[in-house]
Amino acid sequence: MTAGSQKILIVEDDPGVQSQMKWALSDFEIAIADDRNSAIAQARRFDPNVVILDLGMPPDEAGATEGLAVLEAILAISPRTKIIVASGHSGREAAVKSVQLGAYDFCAKPVDIEILKMIIDRACHVQALEADALTATRDKTSEPFEGVLAASPQMLKVCRGVERVASADVSVLFTGESGTGKEVLAKALHRASPRANNPFVAINCAAIPENLLESELFGHEKGAFTGAVKQTIGKIEQATTGTLFLDEIGDMPLPLQAKLLRFLQERKIERIGGRKTIEVDVRIVSATNMDLEAAIQNGGFREDLFYRLNEIAFEIPPLRERDGDALLLAKFNLEKLSGLYNKKIKEFSTLAKRGIELYDWPGNVRELENKMKRAVVLSDGKTITAEDLELELDDSEDVNFPTLRQVREKAEFDVVNRALAVTDNNVSQAAKLLGVSRPTLYELLKTLGVKV
Ligand SMILES: Nc1ncnc2c1ncn2[C@@H]1O[C@H](COP(=O)(O)OP(=O)(O)OP(=O)(O)O)[C@@H](O)[C@H]1O
Numbered sequence: 096m097t098a099g100s101q102k103i104l105i106v107e108d109d110p111g112v113q114s115q116m117k118w119a120l121s122d123f124e125i126a127i128a129d130d131r132n133s134a135i136a137q138a139r140r141f142d143p144n145v146v147i148l149d150l151g152m153p154p155d156e157a158g159a160t161e162g163l164a165v166l167e168a169i170l171a172i173s174p175r176t177k178i179i180v181a182s183g184h185s186g187r188e189a190a191v192k193s194v195q196l197g198a199y200d201f202c203a204k205p206v207d208i209e210i211l212k213m214i215i216d217r218a219c220h221v222q223a224l225e226a227d228a229l230t231a232t233r234d235k236t237s238e239p240f241e242g243v244l245a246a247s248p249q250m251l252k253v254c255r256g257v258e259r260v261a262s263a264d265v266s267v268l269f270t271g272e273s274g275t276g277k278e279v280l281a282k283a284l285h286r287a288s289p290r291a292n293n294p295f296v297a298i299n300c301a302a303i304p305e306n307l308l309e310s311e312l313f314g315h316e317k318g319a320f321t322g323a324v325k326q327t328i329g330k331i332e333q334a335t336t337g338t339l340f341l342d343e344i345g346d347m348p349l350p351l352q353a354k355l356l357r358f359l360q361e362r363k364i365e366r367i368g369g370r371k372t373i374e375v376d377v378r379i380v381s382a383t384n385m386d387l388e389a390a391i392q393n394g395g396f397r398e399d400l401f402y403r404l405n406e407i408a409f410e411i412p413p414l415r416e417r418d419g420d421a422l423l424l425a426k427f428n429l430e431k432l433s434g435l436y437n438k439k440i441k442e443f444s445t446l447a448k449r450g451i452e453l454y455d456w457p458g459n460v461r462e463l464e465n466k467m468k469r470a471v472v473l474s475d476g477k478t479i480t481a482e483d484l485e486l487e488l489d490d491s492e493d494v495n496f497p498t499l500r501q502v503r504e505k506a507e508f509d510v511v512n513r514a515l516a517v518t519d520n521n522v523s524q525a526a527k528l529l530g531v532s533r534p535t536l537y538e539l540l541k542t543l544g545v546k547v
């Protein structure tokens with residue numbers, strides 16, 4: 096970390112002090128603001144690491160109200176900015192107050208430049224450490240929502256969107272190929288919403304025969320139809336105060352689409368064979384892998400219903416389009432399954448890893464889970480190989496073709512072992528044979544994992 100890469104914003108109304116500081120801190124990248132508005136504008140635009148803030152600013156030069164207001168505004172914009180407060184007339188009390196509000200440190204005016212520089216260096220150092228800690232925890236989890244693994248920009252974008260709409264009561268539609276995680280995200284949305292502690296009720300519109308689906312959704316009274324031996328509460332009612340997840344919504348028969356639409360307009364239901372109208376407060380989340388717009392074109396889906404369900408839509412990208420997610424999911428599954436089946440499998444072979452990255456995953460995350468389960472159950476080694484995964488790759492040559500680095504490592508490994516064998520494990524002599532220094536050979540042995 097060099098001073099030149101650090102940005103400092105000086106907030107100061109006295110032109111004399113401004114130029115003095117600018118000169119003294121010329122090692123840093125400097126921006127200057129002389130009132131509240133320009134300070135806030137610079138905090139946004141310039142994004143400083145450190146702000147040196149004069150507390151006494153017009154219209155309250157003798158006090159600190161204006162300075163403290165700037166402090167709060169800047170911390171609201173970027174909480175990780177380190178603010179060093181310079182207090183003159185306003186005195187120590189105001190300085191203490193500013194630290195309570197989140198300032199990093201303070202120094203008295205007139206400012207001793209050497210002391211100020213020390214404080215700045217430390218502030219930059221602390222900030223860098225905090226930034227490292229933040230990225231480290233993010234890397235470690237890769238779990239934007241509980242149970243949702245994702246590290247690719249494509250999925251993180253979707254997850255951020257889901258998080259943003261969770262608190263609003265809008266209807267959300269998830270589309271995407273089979274096995275991409277539509278249900279997983281619907282549940283995550285529910286858990287991130289204010290309804291999290293209320294029911295999440297799912298109904299699969301494709302799995303239930305048409306004549307039963309209506310009663311599943313709306314419920315029925317005893318004797319409503321042959322076989323209705325007792326009163327049954329429908330899924331919509333069960334989801335009251337919570338979330339109703341309409342899975343495979345594209346498969347809902349047209350007559351029922353009309354009834355569902357009426358419910359969405361009025362937010363009231365009648366159980367089949369019932370006489371009362373029941374008000375129901377539910378949030379609707381639906382999912383489909385069907386192209387609903389095409390279904391609307393050919394008359395299979397109602398356009399008006401589509402707009403009700405689709406207040407916000409998320410298209411979940413297929414696994415093959417998520418950079419790095421397949422390997423992340425594979426590793427997670429390996430750990431989980433290896434524990435579950437009492438296996439000691441620790442890793443993937445290099446070819447297996449490349450295969451996972453290159454494979455098309457037409458069945459998406461579900462297919463990956465199935466392939467991993469099979470591989471873990473059948474494998475008896477410590478490593479999952481490309482064969483264990485049975486990936487059918489279009490271009491298998493590409494996978495079997497070793498990289499230059501693999502070839503080099505293999506050659507080094509072989510020749511180092513030969514040299515050690517010839518010299519009876521004498522590292523000095525082996526190094527001489529190989530034409531390298533002893534420390535170099537030791538380094539190489541370490542890299543190659545060769546034990547003498
Ligand atoms: N991001 C993810 N992290 C962890 N597991 C996931 C993720 N996405 C999907 N899965 C897992 O993959 C499987 C399929 O997910 P899900 O049922 O949500 O897919 P879907 O899109 O609803 O599929 P379908 O259209 O076939 O119903 C589930 O076992 C789920 O737990």
Ligand SMILES: [Mg+2]
Binds near residue numbers: 278342
């Ligand atoms: Mg599903």
